[in-house]
Structure formats: C-alpha cells, structure tokens
Amino acid sequence: MSDQVWPPCKECPDGDLLPLSDFGSQGAPIHYKAWVCSNPSCGFNIKIRNGDVYLNEPIASGAAHSPRIR
Numbered sequence: 001m002s003d004q005v006w007p008p009c010k011e012c013p014d015g016d017l018l019p020l021s022d023f024g025s026q027g028a029p030i031h032y033k034a035w036v037c038s039n040p041s042c043g044f045n046i047k048i049r050n051g052d053v054y055l056n057e058p059i060a061s062g063a064a065h066s067p068r069i070r
Contacts, residue, residue, distance in 0.1 A: 020033060
C-alpha cells in the first residue's frame with residue numbers, strides 16, 4: 001500500500017477522502033476526477049463533470065455495470 005496521507009472527510013470524523021480517476025471520451029486519463037470518503041457508511045463525495053462540481057451524488061456499487069464493447 002501507499003504511504004500517502006489523504007485529507008480528512010469533510011462530513012464524518014472516521015474517514016479520509018480518497019481520489020478516484022477515470023478516462024475521458026477519447027481515452028485520456030483524468031486524474032482526481034472524484035474524491036470519496038473511505039468510510040462506507042458516510043458516503044460523502046465530490047465529483048467534477050464537464051467542469052461542474054457535484055457534491056454527494058448517489059453512489060452505486062457498479063456490480064450491474066456491463067463494459068462497452070469496442
């Protein structure tokens with residue numbers, strides 16, 4: 001594991017904000033696109049989408065996601 005120290009959650013005293021990355025529509029990496037609390041019962045998150053900032057959007061497990069066929 002990494003020795004990184006992440007910022008504390010802004011909503012709960014038990015979690016840290018963990019960065020998530022994604023890929024853009026052309027396949028370029030987008031680093032730190034979202035930050036999510038490490039405490040699953042908290043659910044605090046902050047995301048950037050198309051230049052707008054979103055707070056506390058619903059979080060899905062992703063288990064039902066089917067990958068795109070290329």
